[in-house]
Amino acid sequence: MFETLQKAPLDKIFALLGQYRADERPNKIDLGIGVYKDASGNTPIMSAVINAEKRILADQTTKSYVGVSGNRGFCDSITDLIFADTIDKSRITSVQAPGGTGSLWVIMQLINRANPGATVWVSDPSWPNHKPMLELAGLNPQFYPYFDQNTRSVKFDQMLAALDSMGPKDTVLLHACCHNPSGANLSNEQWDLVAQSLARTGAFPLLDLAYLGLGEGLEADAYGVRKIAQTCPEMMLGFSASKNFGLYRERAGVAIAIADKKPTADIVFSQMANVIRGSFSQSPDHGAEIVRIIMNDPTLRNEWETELEEMRLRVLTLRTNLANSLRKQSNSDEFDFIETHRGMFSLLGLSAEQVQRIKEEKAIYMIDDSRINIAGIPEHDTDQLAAAIVEVLR
Numbered sequence: 001m002f003e004t005l006q007k008a009p010l011d012k013i014f015a016l017l018g019q020y021r022a023d024e025r026p027n028k029i030d031l032g033i034g035v036y037k038d039a040s041g042n043t044p045i046m047s048a049v050i051n052a053e054k055r056i057l058a059d060q061t062t063k064s065y066v067g068v069s070g071n072r073g074f075c076d077s078i079t080d081l082i083f084a085d086t087i088d089k090s091r092i093t094s095v096q097a098p099g100g101t102g103s104l105w106v107i108m109q110l111i112n113r114a115n116p117g118a119t120v121w122v123s124d125p126s127w128p129n130h131k132p133m134l135e136l137a138g139l140n141p142q143f144y145p146y147f148d149q150n151t152r153s154v155k156f157d158q159m160l161a162a163l164d165s166m167g168p169k170d171t172v173l174l175h176a177c178c179h180n181p182s183g184a185n186l187s188n189e190q191w192d193l194v195a196q197s198l199a200r201t202g203a204f205p206l207l208d209l210a211y212l213g214l215g216e217g218l219e220a221d222a223y224g225v226r227k228i229a230q231t232c233p234e235m236m237l238g239f240s241a242s243k244n245f246g247l248y249r250e251r252a253g254v255a256i257a258i259a260d261k262k263p264t265a266d267i268v269f270s271q272m273a274n275v276i277r278g279s280f281s282q283s284p285d286h287g288a289e290i291v292r293i294i295m296n297d298p299t300l301r302n303e304w305e306t307e308l309e310e311m312r313l314r315v316l317t318l319r320t321n322l323a324n325s326l327r328k329q330s331n332s333d334e335f336d337f338i339e340t341h342r343g344m345f346s347l348l349g350l351s352a353e354q355v356q357r358i359k360e361e362k363a364i365y366m367i368d369d370s371r372i373n374i375a376g377i378p379e380h381d382t383d384q385l386a387a388a389i390v391e392v393l394r
Contacts, residue, residue, distance in 0.1 A: 012128070013367060020365045028363035029385060031372040034180070034344055035248055036214075036311055039379045046246045048304035052293040056286070066285045068273045070096020074288035077295035078239055078254045081218070082209065086226045090262040093269040095255050095276060096283040100210045100240025101129065103253035107206060107236045108137035109275045110257075110268070111171055120171040120206070121162070123147070125347075125369065127180045127208070130173060144172070147182040149349060152337035154184050160193055168202035174228075176237070177221035178211035178343025181371035185215065185342055191224040195231035205235040213244045213308045214315065215342040233260040241291050243344070244308055250287025315344060318377045325386035330393075338374075345371050354392045362388040 016032040035043050069075070075094040083092065097103040111118055120139050122130050123146035134141040145158035163172060174194070179185050186194065198205050205228050215221045228235055234257075241252040255272055259265040276282070294300045319339050326335035338346050350358070350370035358364045364385065366372050378385060 025363040031366040071288035073292040093265040098251040099253040103238035103255040106255040163197040166203040170203040176209040178215040183341030183346040207237040210240040252287030325382040329386040
């Protein structure tokens with residue numbers, strides 16, 4: 001059996017983390033793996049999460065199965081958080097899945113059932129896991145123009161032209177906010193045009209919502225999702241609670257579908273539940289129950305929203321500080337885009353060779369495409385990091 005196999009390639013991000021941990025240099029900097037970190041480099045447990053867990057420990061009386069579709073209170077709370085009262089709730093259906101990745105996996109399986117081998121258009125660049133997941137699901141990933149490496153901005157005219165050329169058999173995967181890896185995001189006016197294009201061509205919208213609240217704020221970050229939901233008859237969305245609730249290892253996510261009418265939504269729900277039953281059977285409940293408790297308790301919800309806003313503002317401060325340091329070190333404004341972009345990531349524009357140099361010479365770790373995790377920037381010494389970046393570029 002096993003003699004037919006070859007060793008699979010390591011995931012680049014987790015391989016980089018292993019290299020970072022093995023590096024014994026005291027001044028090393030981890031800008032690689034995309035988790036939120038505080039000033040000490042730790043990924044903290046939010047106080048609202050701790051308080052919700054205390055209630056679970058005090059009140060939970062069983063560890064029996066929750067059900068194939070997962071924690072309904074969690075799914076409903078997240079649906080309300082994302083869409084509020086912008087569309088008819090009877091058109092929305094949802095299931096719990098293991099994190100945002102699990103949510104996308106359920107959605108991709110469903111797309112392949114509805115349209116076997118469908119073409120799914122992904123932004124260029126995109127989260128590295130989108131393409132292999134689509135291929136593993138039997139779908140055909142293709143790329144639409146998105147990020148201009150020279151101007152560090154969205155190639156919106158080219159993106160919109162690509163969307164306008166699509167048809168009802170095409171699916172378009174969109175980053176709902178905080179684009180990963182570029183940090184360059186659509187304006188509200190651009191979201192309006194994207195929604196109009198999708199409605200006009202009949203292309204199917206699939207949105208990846210992994211960073212709600214970490215860009216411009218909870219309400220502002222939901223604009224694109226809500227606009228498409230109000231404009232298009234159908235869409236699907238994968239939500240992750242990993243970042244905005246700090247629940248990385250708990251794997252709490254929701255796969256959401258919006259249909260043109262309730263009977264269709266019921267059919268979609270049955271198919272998503274069937275995918276879950278035939279793959280991982282049921283989702284882990286602990287993280288979902290944490291979120292459900294927080295979202296349904298006004299005190300805990302306010303505590304969570306306050307903490308999330310503090311995280312968002314810290315990331316913005318780090319962006320500003322690094323941009324200022326790079327402006328000073330390079331005597332140019334070529335890195336000002338770092339301050340104007342949003343979310344946890346930006347692409348610096350270094351070559352793979354320069355990324356390797358800065359790792360070997362300066363103990364600064366980032367992905368080969370020069371994506372950096374903004375939350376990993378040293379809070380009190382951005383000048384040292386900026387000097388190293390400018391040095392390898394020169």
